[in-house]
Amino acid sequence: MVASAVVVRQKYYWPDAQLNIWTIIMLATAGTILGVNAQFMVIQNQIRRPTPWLFPYGVAVGVLTVLFIIIELILIAQRRLLPGIMMLLSFILIVLYITGIIATAIQLFGGPNINNQCNRFVTNRREYGPSEKTLAWLQQQNICQCWQAMFAFWIIGSVFLVWMMVMASQVNQNQYD
Numbered sequence: 001m002v003a004s005a006v007v008v009r010q011k012y013y014w015p016d017a018q019l020n021i022w023t024i025i026m027l028a029t030a031g032t033i034l035g036v037n038a039q040f041m042v043i044q045n046q047i048r049r050p051t052p053w054l055f056p057y058g059v060a061v062g063v064l065t066v067l068f069i070i071i072e073l074i075l076i077a078q079r080r081l082l083p084g085i086m087m088l089l090s091f092i093l094i095v096l097y098i099t100g101i102i103a104t105a106i107q108l109f110g111g112p113n114i115n116n117q118c119n120r121f122v123t124n125r126r127e128y129g130p131s132e133k134t135l136a137w138l139q140q141q142n143i144c145q146c147w148q149a150m151f152a153f154w155i156i157g158s159v160f161l162v163w164m165m166v167m168a169s170q171v172n173q174n175q176y177d
Contacts, residue, residue, distance in 0.1 A: 029065065033154065036150045037057075052107075054100075091161075
């Protein structure tokens with residue numbers, strides 16, 4: 001008697017619109033976090049100050065998020081996007097994103113914080129006219145807004161990673177038939 005192996009492959013049905021929206025939002029999130037932190041690293045280097053751990057951390061998490069999305073797209077193209085893989089990778093990233101939220105919040109709102117300095121020296125003091133002071137003020141305003149954007153996108157990324165875990169769980173239970 002010859003034993004034969006039977007391969008049974010379960011099909012998972014992902015909601016196309018939700019998956020596309022999730023992918024686009026997460027690419028924007030990863031790009032923003034990666035770009036802002038890379039810019040901050042350049043600024044720290046230019047002013048010859050040590051780079052806080054948060055900036056290379058943000059670059060690394062941004063890159064990992066982009067890699068996650070590339071893996072997702074490859075698996076979609078091969079029709080092998082498994083809910084378990086998406087839940088596992090989303091969980092790993094959400095831990096990293098929550099760490100980013102906490103670290104950024106401490107810098108923005110704790111102790112001698114960036115938010116108070118931005119309000120005191122930038123938001124409440126506007127410069128106008130063609131001068132170096134105006135250009136310096138515009139750069140300071142950009143830095144303040146980048147901090148706020150980074151904080152917001154850490155939160156957006158976390159929310160969307162939770163959404164992916166819920167969506168993958170529903171796909172795993174075949175709730176999108």
